[in-house]
Amino acid sequence: PPPPPPPPPLGTASNQAALDPKRKTVTRRLHWSTVPAHKLTNTIWTDVGAAESNATVDVKEFEQVFCAEFEQLHAKNNAVKKAKAARSNQILDLRRSNNVNIALQRLLKKFGSLVELRDALVSLDDDELSLDDLYALRRVVPNEQEVKKVLSFKGDMSQLSAAERFFRLCGEAGCQVDVVCDCFVFMLEFGERLEVVKETTTCLQAACHQLKDSASLKTLLKLSLELGNLANVEYAPTQRGVAAQGVTVDSLMKLKDVPAASNSKLTLMNFLVNTVETHFPSAIRVQDELPELEQARHCDLLQLESELDDLQQGLQALRTRQKGRLPEETAGKMQAFVVSAETELARAAVQFSETQATASSCVAYFGEASDASVSGLLNTLHSFVQAFVDASQSS
Numbered sequence: 150p151p152p153p154p155p156p157p158p159l160g161t162a163s164n165q166a167a168l169d170p171k172r173k174t175v176t177r178r179l180h181w182s183t184v185p186a187h188k189l190t191n192t193i194w195t196d197v198g199a200a201e202s203n204a205t206v207d208v209k210e211f212e213q214v215f216c217a218e219f220e221q222l223h224a225k226n227n228a229v230k231k232a233k234a235a236r237s238n239q240i241l242d243l244r245r246s247n248n249v250n251i252a253l254q255r256l257l258k259k260f261g262s263l264v265e266l267r268d269a270l271v272s273l274d275d276d277e278l279s280l281d282d283l284y285a286l287r288r289v290v291p292n293e294q295e296v297k298k299v300l301s302f303k304g305d306m307s308q309l310s311a312a313e314r315f316f317r318l319c320g321e322a323g324c325q326v327d328v329v330c331d332c333f334v335f336m337l338e339f340g341e342r343l344e345v346v347k348e349t350t351t352c353l354q355a356a357c358h359q360l361k362d363s364a365s366l367k368t369l370l371k372l373s374l375e376l377g378n379l380a381n382v383e384y385a386p387t388q389r390g391v392a393a394q395g396v397t398v399d400s401l402m403k404l405k406d407v408p409a410a411s412n413s414k415l416t417l418m419n420f421l422v423n424t425v426e427t428h429f430p431s432a433i434r435v436q437d438e439l440p441e442l443e444q445a446r447h448c449d450l451l452q453l454e455s456e457l458d459d460l461q462q463g464l465q466a467l468r469t470r471q472k473g474r475l476p477e478e479t480a481g482k483m484q485a486f487v488v489s490a491e492t493e494l495a496r497a498a499v500q501f502s503e504t505q506a507t508a509s510s511c512v513a514y515f516g517e518a519s520d521a522s523v524s525g526l527l528n529t530l531h532s533f534v535q536a537f538v539d540a541s542q543s544s
Contacts (some may be wrong), residue, residue, distance in 0.1 A: 173216040249289040249312035296320035350504040356445030357511035365432035446527040
């Protein structure tokens with residue numbers, strides 16, 4: 150075949166058409182690899198070119214689907230390039246930036262601007278910021294390294310994301326905003342955490358007093374001791390033992406293990422219930438005399454002590470941080486909080502010491518070992534009382 154004609158020279162009508170901004174062009178070239186002309190002989194491509202076929206392309210449809218005016222595509226490509234350039238100027242890691250932006254979108258529903266959000270945080274404004282807000286903020290406020298990064302940026306500030314603008318505002322606040330946020334969270338949590346300690350110690354003290362004062366429980370223990378001695382001494386299947394004058398509380402649960410000779414489904418626990426119902430009916434509702442036992446059995450003195458220690462350490466940290474680089478108003482609020490909180494914590498510590506003494510006294514009163522835990526005692530007594538109640542309801 151004859152060689153293709155040479156391209157038209159510059160300035161010709163064909164070249165002018167190529168420069169027309171309204172001309173139709175495809176969005177992207179097809180970057181394929183061509184077979185050199187000297188290698189086409191005896192290939193499928195010479196057959197395709199020579200074949201007489203009705204196969205043809207609908208040029209008009211192709212233009213509608215794949216083409217657009219050159220200036221439109223050019224504007225779109227420029228927008229993409231600008232977006233890429235903006236991304237290339239990002240200071241923060243993309244994932245970190247996205248996470249912060251998502252949190253800020255929610256928080257900004259309550260605030261008019263990033264400045265107002267930052268100011269509410271730095272000024273410890275608990276009228277504007279709830280604990281849930283602070284939990285969200287604590288995950289997104291900048292650390293010292295991130296603040297240094299954004300403050301060192303000297304480029305176009307309009308290209309910064311909301312997260313980066315917020316970080317910059319935090320860096321301009323004159324304090325470590327992440328530290329302030331942690332302090333603010335502690336301040337708002339303090340009252341609730343201390344109240345839990347006080348309520349728990351009160352409950353535990355009440356349960357110990359109820360156990361020691363319960364006439365119905367004393368009746369059950371006296372009858373249990375008599376039944377056990379009958380089984381182990383008077384009617385022992387082997388050599389008689391010595392009558393017990395007292396037993397450990399976990400032994401009480403073994404009343405369920407001794408079956409009746411005439412009916413293996415009946416046990417000493419059932420017999421205890423029958424005896425109480427017949428001769429001591431007022432003791433059948435022993436649970437009514439122990440209203441705090443259910444909740445108190447979950448109390449752990451070691452956990453309470455640890456919580457008080459954590460609160461004390463938190464106040465110490467707050468006292469140290471209030472002397473650091475903080476706005477005057479913020480430091481003043483922290484100082485006032487520390488003074489008040491220390492008084493409340495001291496009262497709770499006294500209450501805890503009293504509870505420890507009450508718990509130790511209760512453990513000793515029931516004849517348990519000196520190293521036995523009060524929670525273990527309460528759990529065992531709760532199981533015994535519950536087993537008695539279950540047996541009474543099934544009888």
